[in-house]
Amino acid sequence: MLYCSPMPLSDARALSDRLLAWYDRDRRLLPWRAAPGEPADAYRVWLSEVMLQQTTVAAVIPYFNAFLARWPTVAALAAAPVEEVMQAWAGLGYYARARNLHQCAKTVTEWRGGHFPEDEESLRRLPGIGDYTAAAIAAIAFGHRAVVVDGNVERVMARLFAVTDPLPGVKPRLKALAAELTPTERAGDYAQAVMDLGATLCSPRSPACGLCPWREACRGLAQGIEASLPARAPKPERPTRRGIAFWIVARDGSVLLRRRPPQGLLGGMMEVPSTEWRPEVWDLDEAQSFAPLPAARLAEPWRPLPGLVRHTFTHFHLELTVVAARATGQPPVRGLWCPLDRLAEQALPTLMRKVVRLALSKAY
DNA sequence: AAACCGTGGTG
DNA sequence: TCACCAAGGTT
Numbered sequence: 001m002l003y004c005s006p007m008p009l010s011d012a013r014a015l016s017d018r019l020l021a022w023y024d025r026d027r028r029l030l031p032w033r034a035a036p037g038e039p040a041d042a043y044r045v046w047l048s049e050v051m052l053q054q055t056t057v058a059a060v061i062p063y064f065n066a067f068l069a070r071w072p073t074v075a076a077l078a079a080a081p082v083e084e085v086m087q088a089w090a091g092l093g094y095y096a097r098a099r100n101l102h103q104c105a106k107t108v109t110e111w112r113g114g115h116f117p118e119d120e121e122s123l124r125r126l127p128g129i130g131d132y133t134a135a136a137i138a139a140i141a142f143g144h145r146a147v148v149v150d151g152n153v154e155r156v157m158a159r160l161f162a163v164t165d166p167l168p169g170v171k172p173r174l175k176a177l178a179a180e181l182t183p184t185e186r187a188g189d190y191a192q193a194v195m196d197l198g199a200t201l202c203s204p205r206s207p208a209c210g211l212c213p214w215r216e217a218c219r220g221l222a223q224g225i226e227a228s229l230p231a232r233a234p235k236p237e238r239p240t241r242r243g244i245a246f247w248i249v250a251r252d253g254s255v256l257l258r259r260r261p262p263q264g265l266l267g268g269m270m271e272v273p274s275t276e277w278r279p280e281v282w283d284l285d286e287a288q289s290f291a292p293l294p295a296a297r298l299a300e301p302w303r304p305l306p307g308l309v310r311h312t313f314t315h316f317h318l319e320l321t322v323v324a325a326r327a328t329g330q331p332p333v334r335g336l337w338c339p340l341d342r343l344a345e346q347a348l349p350t351l352m353r354k355v356v357r358l359a360l361s362k363a364y
Numbered sequence: 365a366a367a368c369c370g371t372g373g374t375g
Numbered sequence: 376t377c378a379c380c381a382a383g384g385t386t
Contacts, residue, residue: 049382050383051382053382054370054383055372059372092371093372094369094370097383097384127385131383132382132383133382152382192382195382196382198382199382204381205374205380206375235379264369265370266370312370313370314369349370349371350371351371
């Protein structure tokens with residue numbers, strides 16, 4: 001596809017220089033960021049970029065520090081059991097990232113002697129590394145020119161060039177615009193500078209245009225439409241699903257957990273067993289056939305706990321009620337009897353920690 | 365290619 | 376309260 005050039009090359013150079021000057025002055029200190037002049041560590045760049053996929057800097061920082069302390073090198077991460085990686089990732093979300101991260105670490109360690117490839121095409125073939133992350137690693141870790149386009153860059157480009165067509169259809173055009181501005185020198189600094197600009201000044205809600213190094217060039221600002229960009233296609237509304245979770249306590253006080261299948265929602269994470277999640281409300285009689293133990297193995301009838309666990313996923317709301325019962329001992333069952341004081345060690349996603357919190361406050 | 369995949373902060 | 380949104384990738 002052809003686009004008419006939005007600006008002369010000399011203007012592009014002036015803009016990138018101005019942005020880099022802003023970056024040199026206002027650079028944020030982040031734990032994965034090398035000090036000015038220091039070489040970047042590809043392992044840290046990769047680890048941070050994967051964690052930052054659809055995830056805020058504030059949420060990532062403690063996880064990044066914990067991972068780096070526990071697994072200082074890609075080889076160390078590759079040598080860890082995947083269950084430990086899932087556990088360490090618990091709470092960050094998008095759990096396929098953790099599996100892909102571990103698989104990627106093993107591939108880089110076994111096939112490449114622990115060294116990441118430097119070119120986008122090779123990086124792109126590794127699990128969990130898509131177009132954005134491949135470009136980001138090539139630029140930030142290795143200093144290669146790459147057109148790095150994330151949500152920040154899309155927003156900045158849409159505003160700078162007053163692009164009013166909606167995402168996601170306009171993505172290719174925004175990337176072409178980003179490419180026009182991307183310099184060959186200081187590739188990593190430039191990539192981080194545009195993203196920092198989007199994350200700090202050119203923010204989604206109320207951009208701080210008065211402080212922006214690109215304000216004189218910004219067509220969106222000139223037209224007074226900057227805050228409304230980028231336009232997005234309307235999102236489908238989220239349905240609500242419902243389920244009943246089974247809090248089962250053994251004679252010794254441990255509670256029954258299960259590991260979810262490796263694919264799909266919360267794949268590979270631990271859970272408090274539950275019914276299916278469906279739009280219709282459950283009644284207890286109907287739900288019992290989903291219980292991991294037959295009523296005959298219980299010391300008492302199911303006891304509904306007061307309260308409701310609400311949780312919102314990307315594409316639906318979930319409402320879980322919790323029922324509790326004591327087992328008649330420690331029956332053999334598919335799953336894991338986990339002592340209460342070891343729940344914290346389990347790979348429990350946030351939803352399941354909400355279930356645990358409700359159960360611990362209302363049961364026994 | 366459209367759907368799927370978490371969570372927490374924000375207004 | 377609730378929709379929106381993040382340094383996206385996979386199928």
